[in-house]
Each structure stands twice: as structure tokens, then as C-alpha cells.
Amino acid sequence: MSNKNIAGNFITLEGGEGVGKSTQAKQLQQRLAKEGIHAILTREPGGCDSAEIIRQLLVTGATDKWLPLSEALLHFAARHEHTERFIKPALHKGSWVICDRYTDSTMAYQGYGQHLDLGQIETLQKLVLGDFQPDLTFILDGPATIGLERAKARNDEHSRAEAGLREDRYERMGKDFHETLRSSFQKIAMSCPKRCKIIDATGSIKDVHQRIWQHIKLARAGFSEGADGNRT
Ligand code: TMP
Numbered sequence: 001m002s003n004k005n006i007a008g009n010f011i012t013l014e015g016g017e018g019v020g021k022s023t024q025a026k027q028l029q030q031r032l033a034k035e036g037i038h039a040i041l042t043r044e045p046g047g048c049d050s051a052e053i054i055r056q057l058l059v060t061g062a063t064d065k066w067l068p069l070s071e072a073l074l075h076f077a078a079r080h081e082h083t084e085r086f087i088k089p090a091l092h093k094g095s096w097v098i099c100d101r102y103t104d105s106t107m108a109y110q111g112y113g114q115h116l117d118l119g120q121i122e123t124l125q126k127l128v129l130g131d132f133q134p135d136l137t138f139i140l141d142g143p144a145t146i147g148l149e150r151a152k153a154r155n156d157e158h159s160r161a162e163a164g165l166r167e168d169r170y171e172r173m174g175k176d177f178h179e180t181l182r183s184s185f186q187k188i189a190m191s192c193p194k195r196c197k198i199i200d201a202t203g204s205i206k207d208v209h210q211r212i213w214q215h216i217k218l219a220r221a222g223f224s225e226g227a228d229g230n231r232t
Contacts, residue, residue, distance in 0.1 A: 007094035009223050010087065010133075011039075011216075012102040014188075015140035016181040017171055018150030019201045020208060024140065025098045027209040028216070032096060039096035044079060044105065048086040051078035059167040068116040075106050076124045083129065102134060104188050104196070109170065112184035113177050136219050138212055139189045142201035144178040 011028070013021040025041050032039045046055040054074055058066075066074065079102070090097050103125055110116045151171050189196040197215045201208055 008091040008096045009135045010091055010097050010099070012099045012104070012134040012137045013140060014101060014104045014108070014137055014196075015142070015185055015201065016144055016147050016178055018147035018152075018154065019140040019142045020150075020205070021100050021140055023205055024138070024199075024208055024212060025100050027205065028098055028212060031209070031213060032216075037096055038094075039098050040090050041098050041100070042082070042086060043100035044082060044102055045075055046078065047082040047099070050081040050085070054078035054081070059169050061169055063169060063172050065169075068110055068114040069120065071114065072106055072110040072116055072121060072124060075110065076128045079103065079106075080128045083132065088132075099134070102137070103129065104137060104139070104185065107188055108181050108184040112187070113173070113180055134195060135223060136215065137189075137192070137196045138215070139185045139196055139198045140201040140208070141182065141186065141198050144175070144182055148175075148178055 013025055015021055022043075029039045029041055044051070045058050046052040054077055058071065058074055058078075087097050087099065106125075107118065107121055111118045111121050148171060152168070186198065189198045199208060199211045199215075
């Protein structure tokens with residue numbers, strides 16, 4: 001699946017709030033290290049200085065502060081910075097890159113969740129990324145209510161003194177919004193079955209990691225062959 005011009009592999013983790021993406025990203029990084037593979041962890045929105053500035057505009061404040069198209073544009077502006085300044089250079093150096101969220105989140109949150117036209121998101125994706133896409137995407141699937149509780153607890157733990165700086169803007173978007181997300185990610189996975197693998201996110205951290213690792217093992221043969229060559 002990987003492009004012969006790029007040495008590393010690009011893995012993304014996707015899913016609703018609090019499904020355990022960050023934990024699994026770390027688990028995967030550690031497991032790859034044991035196999036002698038260097039992988040860098042990063043996240044969206046954010047991942048480099050300029051994109052982190054945009055992140056603050058997106059994850060704090062009133063839920064209705066942006067019109068859906070403006071919001072998608074901000075996500076793609078951050079993604080452009082992150083992809084060109086951080087992800088592609090790391091891949092070219094031969095590192096694997098594990099990214100907590102990428103374009104599938106824009107499709108799920110802004111497209112299905114905030115009802116932005118899916119075709120407009122595809123147009124932005126083409127403009128910003130061309131044919132560049134993850135080699136493999138894990139969609140962590142779990143009940144929205146449990147995920148939201150976990151995400152809230154995490155936010156309370158890291159709560160910033162200034163209320164306006166809490167990174168909980170999306171968490172406050174309501175139960176219906178979050179329930180739609182789960183089925184949206186499932187639809188996205190079904191539309192790209194080669195790239196996207198749905199992972200049952202329930203059970204222990206170790207169980208979920210094993211589910212992910214099975215796919216990495218299967219894919220590694222494909223990665224080393226550099227089959228598709230669709231990256232730029
Ligand atoms: P995080 O909590 O996983 O760090 O992500 C911050 C929030 O940003 C999360 O609630 C999902 C949201 N988001 C979008 O709405 N669209 C996107 O394209 C991305 C990458 C994230």
C-alpha cells in the first residue's frame with residue numbers, strides 16, 4: 001500500500017470521543033519500537049506549532065462559534081501545515097507516523113455531524129492533500145456514552161484555570177451529534193475497506209492493542225512491498 005518514494009508508513013487512528021485512540025497510539029508506538037521500528041506520535045487538529053494555534057480556535061469556546069464550512073477550512077488549514085511541515089518530512093526520513101485523527105474526522109464531524117456537504121469536504125481534501133492518504137486507518141468503535149464520560153473525565157483532570165481554554169467544544173455538541181459519529185465512522189470504514197479497519201474498542205487496553213496489532217502484522221508484508229504507490 002505504501003508509496004515507494006516514501007520510506008515510512010502513515011497510520012491514523014480515528015473514532016468518537018474517549019474511545020482510547022491516544023492510549024492505543026502509544027501502545028502501537030511501543031510495540032513497533034520492540035520490533036526495531038521508529039514511529040512518531042502526533043495528533044490533529046495540531047501536531048506542529050502553526051497547527052496547534054489553529055487547534056485552539058477549534059477546540060475551545062461556544063459550540064456554534066464557526067459556520068460549518070469555516071470550521072472545515074480551519075481543519076484543512078491546520079492539516080496542510082501539519083502534513084507539509086511534519087508528517088511528510090518524517091515519512092521521508094523513514095519514520096513511521098502514527099496520527100491521532102486525520103481527514104476521516106473531518107468527514108465524520110463536519111460532514112455527517114455538522115451537515116456540511118460531503119462533496120465540499122472531498123474537494124478540500126483533494127486541494128490540500130492530493131492523493132496523499134494514510135496507509136492504514138484504525139477506526140476505534142465503541143458506545144458514544146462511555147466515550148463521552150471518559151473524555152469529560154480527562155478534560156476535568158486537565159482542566160485549565162481559564163474556563164474558555166477547556167478543550168471540550170466538541171464534547172459539548174450533544175448526545176445526538178456523538179451518536180451520529182459512531183455510525184458515520186462505520187460508513188467511512190465501509191467505503192474504504194482496504195485502508196480502514198474497524199477495531200472493537202471495548203475490553204482491556206491490551207485486548208484492543210492485540211486487535212490492532214493483528215492488522216499491522218498482516219499489512220507489514222504489503223508495506224514492505226510498496227504496492228500502491230499513490231503518495232506524493
Ligand atoms: P481530540 O480530542 O481527539 O484531540 O480532537 C479534538 C476534537 O477535534 C475532537 O473532538 C474531534 C474534533 N475534530 C473535528 O471535528 N474535525 C477534524 O477534522 C479533526 C481532526 C478533529
